[in-house]
Amino acid sequence: MTAFEQLMAFQRETGALAQVAGRLNWDQETVMPRGAADQRAEEMAAMESVLHARRTDPQVGAWLAAVDDAALDQVGQAQMRHIRRSFERTNRVPAALATELARTTSRAHLKWAEARADNDFAGFTPLLSKVLELKREEGAALAEGGDVYDALLDDYEPGAKATDLEAMFAALRPRLVALRAAALDKPAPEGLQGTFDEGAQMKLTRLLAKTFGYDMSKGRVDKAVHPFSSGSGSDVRITTRTNPNDPFNCFYSTIHEVGHACYEQNIDEDYALTPLGQGVSMGVHESQSRIYENQLGRSRAFTGWLYAQMRDSFGDFGIASEDAFYAAVNRLSNNFIRTESDEVQYNLHVMLRFDLERALISGDLAVKDLESAWNDRFLADFGFAVDQPAHGCLQDVHWSEGLFGYFPTYSLGNVYAGCLYQALRAAVPGLDDQLAEGDLSGATGWLSANLQTHGGLYEPRDVIARASGMTPSEAPLLSYLEEKFGGLYGI
Amino acid sequence: MTAFEQLMAFQRETGALAQVAGRLNWDQETVMPRGAADQRAEEMAAMESVLHARRTDPQVGAWLAAVDDAALDQVGQAQMRHIRRSFERTNRVPAALATELARTTSRAHLKWAEARADNDFAGFTPLLSKVLELKREEGAALAEGGDVYDALLDDYEPGAKATDLEAMFAALRPRLVALRAAALDKPAPEGLQGTFDEGAQMKLTRLLAKTFGYDMSKGRVDKAVHPFSSGSGSDVRITTRTNPNDPFNCFYSTIHEVGHACYEQNIDEDYALTPLGQGVSMGVHESQSRIYENQLGRSRAFTGWLYAQMRDSFGDFGIASEDAFYAAVNRLSNNFIRTESDEVQYNLHVMLRFDLERALISGDLAVKDLESAWNDRFLADFGFAVDQPAHGCLQDVHWSEGLFGYFPTYSLGNVYAGCLYQALRAAVPGLDDQLAEGDLSGATGWLSANLQTHGGLYEPRDVIARASGMTPSEAPLLSYLEEKFGGLYGI
Structure with a gap:
């Protein structure tokens, strides 16, 4: 076997072990007996220890030195790009720092949950400060003299730069703030009435999963406290x-x-268990979840079909027409919580976090001042005041886990979804007719063939550019939102 | 840390990884999407590769050389006994042979399933011959000049010898053959009538699990094709x-x-994830499953309680009294299949396999002659002829997986259960009154405190001897069976 073949065999085995570790997480959130938590922590730590040893194995370094990338085909070169980047990044962080980070974020995560329940931001600040300090140290080690925030961001969105994201948010913010204000100035659409049998919800949810192309023979749908894909x-x-x-x-x-x-399921199966065999970045991943959920799932055409399905499942729930249902699905309201937000306000929640975490990382904002900075900014963007920390700077888990640089990928995903949706409409002329019939195959087939199949073959922005045929920009998302919500609210 | 402490930390991590590998098996048999089988095989192989590397890690050899067992306490010495035995055994088998065995048994397992479905023993013989050849080679490597079958047996029942088992079976056989013939000579008790709602079966099965002391907060009950504990x-x-x-x-x-x-759940939690933290042998394990199932679960006292539960769950099912129900639960019939056998005939099924597999390993029986040898012996012990290989020598999975030496541990478990039950009746005087109330706590509490808690602390025969207060022997089992079935059948 050549050095490249040996390296790939090693990577596939590592990939298989990473899948096993992921399955433990799934198990923990769905079926694990509650009394097994302590033992599970030891099982996960043992898996992490095995994976970490493989990721930093000097043998990988020897193989990397022995492979001539230029002699490989396009796929081989892309594999090497991922492997080199991951090996270099992992080895830049001192082992003692990695251990300290794992220990501290584990404690901070528990403390955060407690602080959120108690609405006690002050109680959380010592551990959050410690996490921030360690993440700045990690970022400096990764950046090697470059921008520390960019180095952290790179973990979630390879190649992305904070200055580009800043420009993106600057373009989004005024028009979203204006759209939000205009919509909330209008009468609120009516909402659903009554209660909805949970068994019937799960039945319809499985139908929706299949309708959107999820292959049930290679997956399953369960209930958990927080929805996730694994x-x-x-x-x-x-x-x-x-x-x-x-x-x-x-x-x-x-x-x-x-x-x-579906992004994960539809990747070229030749890439299975290799670095190319998974979604290429958080932003591209989010573009798929968002376009399924919003541009397709909350469209006028598809909600017409869903309305009929819900009437079949639940009878009358106080909504008299497809148009009223479409309005209910897309209703704006004042809400503190990012994850409960509508399409218009969602990115306002994200950019608030982006600006604050950059200031935390740069040192411009101290942890002790985070709560007031959050509350001031929230009032400015949303026009009403945060009433308690659990509805403000304690609402998200991310910072407790050290995930600085993660938030902006949510908005990047929305922006990418905007680009893809514009291209999709051009590529599938009868799209609305299909959606109105509950036929998602045209849309999801196009996304699968033009984006999902590539896995990690192209860099994040490149795969969006190739699929959408345009340089990624926030313009399509803004036009889409202004047209959709302008129509819905008569603005 | 001392060498012993380092070794134990390493063992605990290996133990945690072994739990993860076991969980993958559970997942595969219960919740895995059917399309995930190929990927799962790679995941399991990767876990096996990690575990094998740890079990043969030269660092373990260095620690073993550095530890002075005599300086340790009783628990430490028992840990070392397990670790040394496992390390020595693993290292006696050449790596190439271990790989070849894994590959061949994997193929043979698939072929066996096919051959059983097609009733085609001849089609299975080439691979079975190959498995046998490799197992003889492995046995010779393990035995280092000693008995090859004993060396294989040692994997499942450390310390057991084939000559002792031979004596045990020789004592069991004539009295079981006679008891079987006498019972089948009498009119068969009536069986259950009607159909039994499967949801109600699962509800009652969960109640039974709790009743027998299973801690649901540290376990769960699911459906699978083959029942197992994991x-x-x-x-x-x-x-x-x-x-x-x-x-x-x-x-x-x-x-x-x-x-x-319950055996696994009730082991002293200080032993968790160490070599002492699991059942000490297959025979002792089976003693627990069997005493729960038979001596307790199929007793006159407990079946009285179960009868009432079943009447509550299912209404009338054609059995008019507790006595008739007790007879139905314990009904003998002519049956080809070991796993469907009653208490009287079960050990006859096992000893047939024990004699045949010893002859296969010694070379006295050729694979090509196995089918006729099986059929001749079956006719002699059971008095009727095997009608097809799927009901004969193709019925069990064990040999296809290379598990030579496993079968006799089933009977050893029954014999051990007989000893334990005799001691239990003496230790818990009001046992039948408790069982008649569906109160298993006296019985399972005694087993937990006197046997289960010890895990791997004592050798298999020793832990049975300590708990039962007697030298293990088949006499209590035979007396129990003759009394029980003599009474049931009026013999």
């Missing part, structure tokens, strides 16, 4: 949740996770 | 199955697996 290749599982008063939470969580899952 | 410590899961015409299959599979699972 796994790659031929075992990609999703979870959703039910709330008797809010079936949209169940259905749109499912469609969102199906977007993530 | 895991150690605080995550021990069981499966069962339902058949609308045969609720006993569901209930007694559950009670059997609960016996295995």
